[in-house]
Amino acid sequence: MTKYLFLFIFTFVSVLLFFSCDRKVEKVFLEKITPIPAEYDDATVARLPNQGNKRSACKSKMNYVPDPEHLDHTPVKTVRVNFHIMRNAQGGGNFPDKNQGRVYVKKILQSTNQKLQQNAKMFLPLKNEIPNLPMCYQFELTPDASIPNDDGIYFHDDDELYHMTNYGANSNIYTQDVYKEYGIQKDSVMNIFMMGYHADSVASKTYKMSSNGVAFGKWTKVASWYYFMDATKWKTGEEIPFIDHWNSQRLLNHELGHCLGLRHSWGKNDGCDDTPAHSNCWNYTKNGSDCDSLVSNNIMDYNAHAGAWTPCQIATVHYNLSNKRYRVRSLLKRTWCQYDSSKTIRIKKGEDIDWNSAKDLEGDIIVEDGGSLTIRCRISIPPGGKIVVKSQAKLTLIGATLENDCGKTWKGIEVWGANKKRGEVVMINDAKITEAENPIEISLE
Numbered sequence: 001m002t003k004y005l006f007l008f009i010f011t012f013v014s015v016l017l018f019f020s021c022d023r024k025v026e027k028v029f030l031e032k033i034t035p036i037p038a039e040y041d042d043a044t045v046a047r048l049p050n051q052g053n054k055r056s057a058c059k060s061k062m063n064y065v066p067d068p069e070h071l072d073h074t075p076v077k078t079v080r081v082n083f084h085i086m087r088n089a090q091g092g093g094n095f096p097d098k099n100q101g102r103v104y105v106k107k108i109l110q111s112t113n114q115k116l117q118q119n120a121k122m123f124l125p126l127k128n129e130i131p132n133l134p135m136c137y138q139f140e141l142t143p144d145a146s147i148p149n150d151d152g153i154y155f156h157d158d159d160e161l162y163h164m165t166n167y168g169a170n171s172n173i174y175t176q177d178v179y180k181e182y183g184i185q186k187d188s189v190m191n192i193f194m195m196g197y198h199a200d201s202v203a204s205k206t207y208k209m210s211s212n213g214v215a216f217g218k219w220t221k222v223a224s225w226y227y228f229m230d231a232t233k234w235k236t237g238e239e240i241p242f243i244d245h246w247n248s249q250r251l252l253n254h255e256l257g258h259c260l261g262l263r264h265s266w267g268k269n270d271g272c273d274d275t276p277a278h279s280n281c282w283n284y285t286k287n288g289s290d291c292d293s294l295v296s297n298n299i300m301d302y303n304a305h306a307g308a309w310t311p312c313q314i315a316t317v318h319y320n321l322s323n324k325r326y327r328v329r330s331l332l333k334r335t336w337c338q339y340d341s342s343k344t345i346r347i348k349k350g351e352d353i354d355w356n357s358a359k360d361l362e363g364d365i366i367v368e369d370g371g372s373l374t375i376r377c378r379i380s381i382p383p384g385g386k387i388v389v390k391s392q393a394k395l396t397l398i399g400a401t402l403e404n405d406c407g408k409t410w411k412g413i414e415v416w417g418a419n420k421k422r423g424e425v426v427m428i429n430d431a432k433i434t435e436a437e438n439p440i441e442i443s444l445e
């Protein structure tokens with residue numbers, strides 16, 4: 001009985017507390033609260049370098065470099081992938097043992113993601129200070145939900161389409177038949193075709209079997225892996241190390257890099273100032289050439305060390321994938337369509353943060369007292385998500401669009417008030433709030 005009495009009192013006190021802390025919510029039409037302080041008149045905004053004009057800020061790809069001090073402001077982008085192992089009609093020539101093929105696919109995907117996570121420091125230019133920033137993107141094996149027991153790894157036995165041949169009578173390097181015939185979930189998943197070598201190429205004493213691939217935007221084909229594996233380095237079984245997968249990830253990250261919009265970087269027409277021109281040496285030599293010392297490790301060069309991406313290359317990928325009209329964006333896992341409270345972004349006291357790039361967020365944004373956030377581009381807030389501007393905080397929207405890119409709604413902006421102060425929201429340059437249940441709500445204590 002005492003227990004229940006205690007519970008009763010506790011509940012009563014809680015209700016009292018709840019009421020005393022309750023904020024009176026007053027809904028205000030958007031038009032009525034768009035104060036524009038003098039320092040933000042349009043002329044001033046237009047003069048701000050690379051910022052006032054929505055077009056220049058959001059379309060400047062270097063603005064998409066993840067901020068290493070606020071990594072949570074760049075949610076990790078996950079590109080969905082599947083794998084197709086192409087074999088001849090007898091199921092031979094390329095991973096005849098399906099179990100081995102499946103283990104290999106998982107290994108190579110793991111090492112491909114691990115290289116992204118490790119992003120190495122650039123070898124070139126020598127003594128450079130280019131930071132090796134976090135990549136903030138990854139690949140995820142994605143089964144087709146409409147296929148029973150699917151794991152996203154497919155085997156196709158086809159005498160016509162199993163091979164990739166660079167030259168000669170069977171040459172087919174740029175043909176797309178294999179994708180047309182066997183592509184799965186083409187609109188939502190990056191298809192990776194692991195090709196075999198033609199039986200004639202394997203039998204030929206002069207055909208050079210090389211490790212190469214071709215990228216076609218939403219899919220890629222790569223050749224070689226099975227053939228280059230030394231029998232002593234792999235066997236069937238989950239615990240086998242598959243040593244060669246570290247070599248294979250180079251090719252996969254390179255081709256997928258092309259799919260995500262990266263170009264070869266040694267010749268200086270890749271649109272990135274931080275990838276130096278060089279002779280594209282495969283590895284170190286001792287022959288008096290550039291290759292004695294100037295060997296790159298950039299993923300978009302041809303070299304034995306590939307595992308480095310520059311800030312501009314990372315920015316290029318994020319810039320492309322943030323663009324709603326970029327066709328590869330449909331291959332992203334729509335992580336921003338699932339509200340996740342652990343992904344809440346807090347702009348803390350003393351912080352004055354500028355977002356000059358489009359973002360797809362997964363949680364709320366809370367601008368704490370003493371914090372300031374300026375948004376200039378498209379920001380997607382997850383379904384049910386909200387923006388809180390505390391009583392001594394400031395949110396500035398300069399030409400920004402706050403939206404939900406999932407065909408659903410988000411809650412809107414909550415402006416808090418306390419001690420006669422109220423959070424400040426400034427909207428200028430055609431800033432828009434769409435898909436919000438209550439675009440701006442003022443809560444007063």
Ligand SMILES: [Zn+2]
Pocket residue numbers: 254258264
């Ligand atoms: Zn290439």
